[in-house]
Amino acid sequence: AQTVTQSQPEMSVQEAETVTLSCTYDTSESDYYLFWYKQPPSRQMILVIRQEAYKQQNATENRFSVNFQKAAKSFSLKISDSQLGDAAMYFCAYRTNFGNEKLTFGTGTRLTIIP
Amino acid sequence: EAQVTQNPRYLITVTGKKLTVTCSQNMNHEYMSWYRQDPGLGLRQIYYSMNVEVTDKGDVPEGYKVSRKEKRNFPLILESPSPNQTSLYFCASSPWTSGGDPNTGELFFGEGSRLTVL
Numbered sequence: 001a002q003t004v005t006q007s008q009p010e011m012s013v014q015e016a017e018t019v020t021l022s023c024t025y026d027t028s029e030s031d032y033y034l035f036w037y038k039q040p041p042s043r044q045m046i047l048v049i050r051q052e053a054y055k056q057q058n059a060t061e062n063r064f065s066v067n068f069q070k071a072a073k074s075f076s077l078k079i080s081d082s083q084l085g086d087a088a089m090y091f092c093a094y095r096t097n098f099g100n101e102k103l104t105f106g107t108g109t110r111l112t113i114i115p
Numbered sequence: 116e117a118q119v120t121q122n123p124r125y126l127i128t129v130t131g132k133k134l135t136v137t138c139s140q141n142m143n144h145e146y147m148s149w150y151r152q153d154p155g156l157g158l159r160q161i162y163y164s165m166n167v168e169v170t171d172k173g174d175v176p177e178g179y180k181v182s183r184k185e186k187r188n189f190p191l192i193l194e195s196p197s198p199n200q201t202s203l204y205f206c207a208s209s210p211w212t213s214g215g216d217p218n219t220g221e222l223f224f225g226e227g228s229r230l231t232v233l
Contacts, residue, residue, distance in 0.1 A: 091158065105158040
């Protein structure tokens with residue numbers, strides 16, 4: 001079974017600075033998706049960024065980018081120019097491409113932005 | 116507007132009183148799923164459905180039932196709720212199934228239902 005590990009329960013960053021959230025996963029599959037979801041106080045799950053495992057190029061969405069290391073099974077999220085609205089719980093998630101296409105989530109990292 | 120709608124958003128109930136949390140999506144998605152979120156545990160899958168009349172257990176199915184009689188609806192049923200089912204529940208859907216048309220792989224989430232069982 002796949003597992004996702006987020007080893008940083010809490011992180012904080014000064015506004016306008018850069019922060020990196022860590023995520024590692026374990027799988028024996030070669031074809032899968034990885035995601036970062038943001039959960040603000042409203043509790044809504046908001047997709048931040050996605051990465052297809054077959055793509056070597058790291059995904060980027062505006063101020064958000066990932067460092068995808070397939071061999072190391074690592075998938076970190078970098079947030080540049082942090083803004084107050086980035087404060088939230090961030091979940092890393094794995095989705096298989098076979099059978100039950102469930103998302104396997106990490107336990108989350110709570111990000112605080114310091115003004 | 117494309118969306119996944121859950122009801123109720125908040126519910127306080129008592130042990131043993133049957134309840135249903137409804138979920139409806141307007142995107143014609145084949146795949147639907149229920150998750151529960153608990154502090155320190157992230158989100159865990161309860162049940163999923165790959166199409167109408169096709170449902171199966173996820174990682175934490177005990178105490179829950181589901182049905183998929185229509186493509187758009189996927190209700191979660193708690194026949195006899197207990198306090199350990201106090202949680203935040205999410206319904207999610209996706210247009211993507213194994214071997215089908217590849218897209219982003221993204222799951223679309225409802226806004227969550229906060230359930231408290233006393």
